[in-house]
Every structure is written in structure tokens, then in C-alpha cells.
Amino acid sequence: MIAAVDGSEHSLRALEWARTAALRHGTGLLVAHVLPEATQLYAGRRSALHDPNEPEEYADPVGDRVRAILEASPERPAEIRYEALEGSVPAALRVISGEGSPRMLVMGSRGRGGFAALLLGSNSRAVATTASCPVVVVPHAGRDAAADPAGEAAGASAGKVVLGLHVTETPEDVLSFAFAEAAARGTTVQVVSAYAIPPGPANVLGGPFAVIPPEALADEGDSVPAEREMLRAQTRRLEAVRGRYPDVPVEQAAEPGNAAGRLVEASRSAALVVVGRHHPRVRSLLIGSVAHAVLQHAHGPVAVVPALTDEDAEL
Template identity: 90%
Template sequence: MSNGPVIAAVDGSEHSLRALEWARAAALRHGTGLLVAHVLPDVTQLYAGRRSALHDPNQPEEHADPVTDRVRALLEASPELPREVRYESLEGSVPAALRVISAEDSPRMLVMGSRGRGGFATLLLGSNSRAVATTASCPVVVVPHSDRDAAARPAGEAAEPSAGKVVLGLHVTETPESVLTFAFTEAAARATTVQVVSAYAVPPGPANLLGAPFAVVPPEALADAGDTVPAERETLRAQTRRLEQLRARYPDVPVEQATEPGNAAGRLVEASRSAALVVVGRHHPRVRSLLIGSVAHAVLQHAHGPVAVVPTLPEEDGAP
């Protein structure tokens, strides 16, 4: 796992400032630096290009950029700062500029706001967030805008089993090891539990209708007898096998195992109401595609809390 800086992508909006605060706390938890990246607005980039083309020494060297000044002031007022804070102004389109910086300095993660402004108020994802989560070289954490808080579970209702935990969406045969490592590292830094959610295929029936109770199964309960269907028992056992090495590497991180019939996306979205973080893989490691996986896409579109999308590391790519 990289010990590089946490990158916070900011543009001065309230969306990005929420992401900045999340990134600051993440850098403190992991003991790393914080890199604040701001993609300059088009007018600033055009000004710089015009000045360079005209070679006019009478023009100011820089166009006023209030975003960096505001961000600096906000961070300086914070109760605690990471060990190192750097600022970089980037040029180009937002996805392209952030894709480049995510490939430099081996960052631990890139954090950005959702900027969701689509036709549905409940949607999380904007076009820039989607593009960066799909193409960045490092894990991307998308922090939802404040409107999503209002869509979370109403006050007074019982807490979800995932409250305060790191929730990992795991396909037992396809999810790369880098995704598991990211989830366990985050849980260790937060001194919390990893809750692992996997889907299993069963014929449709009353017992697996959407909205059925979300069963969290401790490892010691994995026995042949019980009320679980065979496919669910095999999924839980496959989970256990996938988690063996991670349990050994992170012995202080408690683990809960859960299953979901059909597709795990809906359960991960539900868990995001109270989870500290939901972690998903970008796509199948053998699929060399710019398309994000269906589960990751659905969770990003509808989650109520922060979501980490973790790419496959180069050494994990088994494609020829």
C-alpha cells in the first residue's frame, strides 16, 4: 500500500470543500502528506496562454485565482494539519489533469466531491467524478454532496449493522487483492471493523426479495447446518478463504461476513447510509476497459456516504 500523499481535488465549491476536510482527516489518520490540487478555470488557462503568446511584460504574470487563497485560509484554521501540505495548480480538463497527477508520487488516494447536478436530486455522481473514478491510477474516494445527507436514514431509526464500519464489496473470485488491502488498511487506521458483503446466485423466491433482513454472519457460525441455502454457505466459505491472508496481516481488525442474493449493489448502497466508507473494485482485473464495473457504477450513483473505487494494480493484471 502506497505511503504517498492524499490528494484533495478542489474547485472552491462546497462539494469540494467537504472532500478537502475528508482528505485532511485521511492524511492525519495515515500519517501522510496532503496535496491540494486545483485545476485552473478556463479563463485563467486562456489568460496564461495569451500572455505567453504575446510576450507582453506589462501584463501581470498570474491571473487572480481566489480558490487557492480560500483553501489555504480554511486549512490554516483547521485544528490540526498533516505533516506536509502542498498546493498544485493544474491545467487542462479536470479528468485529464487529475489523471496525470494520480500517476505521480504514488498517492495513497485521490479525494474529490461528487458535484452531482443531474436530473435526479438523489444521484451522487457528476461527469468529472465519474471520469476520474474510471481512469485514475490510484484509489479515488468520492465524497457525496450535502443533499445526500438528507436522503440518509431518518433520525430515530435503528442503526444499520454497518454503522461506523468499512464496508467492502467482494466478488469472491474476481475482486483484486489491492481492493481488499485498501479496505483493511482503512479499517486499521480507523480502529474499526471490515464488513464484507458478497452476492450469491439463487433462483428467485420469497426468501430473497429485496428488503429481506441483512444477515451478518460471524466466521464461527459458518457450519454445514443452519438456515442458509447451499449457495450462501459456499459464498461464505469462499469469503473466508479470500480473507485468510488479510486476517493474518491485520490481526487487530475485526471482520464480519455478509451475503446478498443476486446483486450486492443495493445492499452496499443501503450500508453507505451509516458506514464510514464503502470500498469497491473498479472492474474485473482482466477487463482492460475504460468502463467502470456495474456494481461500482451503481454504488457511486446512489451512495449516501463516501465511496472508494480501487483500481487493479499493474502487477495484479493477469491479462497477457
């Protein structure tokens, strides 16, 4: 588990989220700090949390604050490492995300140098679209649905894992990530897909979208044919991953036109929203419009999961 920090409050919220996630998954925690350009000369001396007895030129205030926060935490992962990195933020985090197959990289929605009006900073966007492992972007306090950065106090840990699914394009690795997260949390996966709006009289849409358990799909009910067919296509696509996670409850939902708005709305109460992107080698197709919109406007944590296998890279 990697937590990217820069000393900003946004990144420290991400650190707390990563600490909790590392405990949940039983993994170690690597805290990565990309040093400001002016101090990168001494990066090689900072492979561990700062020793106050070292010369002042080696001081790392961010590392000191990270150590203080983790030491004050009620529970810590068994292994914690701190690395001070050189280079640009996207490049340095892209390199470290490809080392040792980390479960995920967690970072704030924007860092110390961002404009306050931006919901998603350029570094967060760049890392989410190029990292070699799943990236979780934790929103700043003004957008997070829960006051507690880890989501525990507001009950978000009992919330659902919401998966944005394109039935023909979403890589299988994305489904596996969502179900593994739900299994670790003991919660439900809610699957949301979009379907084409059929021609005909204008539909009046109001209220929350319908969530249908898989066993109800045998009943035609009142849904339009396009919605029903999308739900059945979801069921077919989910068959393999449900076989691997038979104890994870599943809810299915279909949204006419575009799923981004519903995913953003679901992020208000979800434990995590999961969207996919293509393999890092497919440079022209890294992230779609839905994933970008969810990253930009979500009220809770969003995981952007790349295709991690060659099979998925061909999708």
C-alpha cells in the first residue's frame, strides 16, 4: 500500500485512508514524498523517517509530520516505510507504482501547490491516468461526504463498493479489484452501467435509479427493454468474478445515456467508487470521459484501476 504525501491537508487525509486500508488488507504501508525541486539534492539521505540528530540540511518536515501522525494513530500497519523521491510528482509516483506490485496508491485530490478552486489537481489526474497500479483519489474535506477522512465515523466502511461497468470494455482486473475491496469490507458491490436511450416519447426520469438484485432479472417488471437487456448483459459479464467471490452480495443498476452522474451521486454514500482505465501501454486510451467526470466531481474516494494483464490490455 502506497500513500503519496506532500504535507498538505489533502495528502494527510489520503495517508489516513491508506493506513486504514493497509490494516484492512493486512499489508505494509509505504509513504512516498516527492520532494520540492529545491531540496531534491538530499533525497538519497531520506530513505527513512527523519532522525532529529541529523544535520539540518537533511531535515524533512513532511517526514517528521508523517511520523508524528502515524505514531499517534490507534493502530498501525506492521511495516511502515518512508521514501523521499526525486523528479516530478507524476513521474516519480509512476515509477514507484510499478515496483513490487503494490495493491494501490492513495493520494489526495490535489496537493500543496494546487489552486483552491480546482476539485482535482493536475498531479492527481496525471498519476491516476498513468500509474501501473490502482490509484485511489481521496477528495478534500469540502467534498467528502463524511467528516472522518477514513470514513469510519460516518459509517462509510459499511457503505457499498460502487463499480462503474462498461460490459464490453471494462478490464477484468477492474471487476476483480472492486469485488476484492467489497470482500475485505464485508459489503455489497453495486454495479452501474449505461445503456442507449431508445427512440420514442421523452422519458421522465425522477428520483434515484432502480437497484435490482440479480435474482429479480427473470421478472420483466416495468423496465424498458434496453434497461433489461443491459442488466442481463451485466449478469453475463459478472459471472466469472462472482464465481471467485461467491459471498459478496451484488446489486445491479442501469442508467440511460451516461453513468457518470449516477456514479458521482452514489459517491456521497459509497465506501469506494471503482472505475477502469486501459493498460498503461495503450497511451491513447488511458481514461474515458466517465472516469474523468467521476474523478473530477466525486464526493468520496474513487479508485481508478488499470488493466494489469496482457489479456485485459487487448480489450
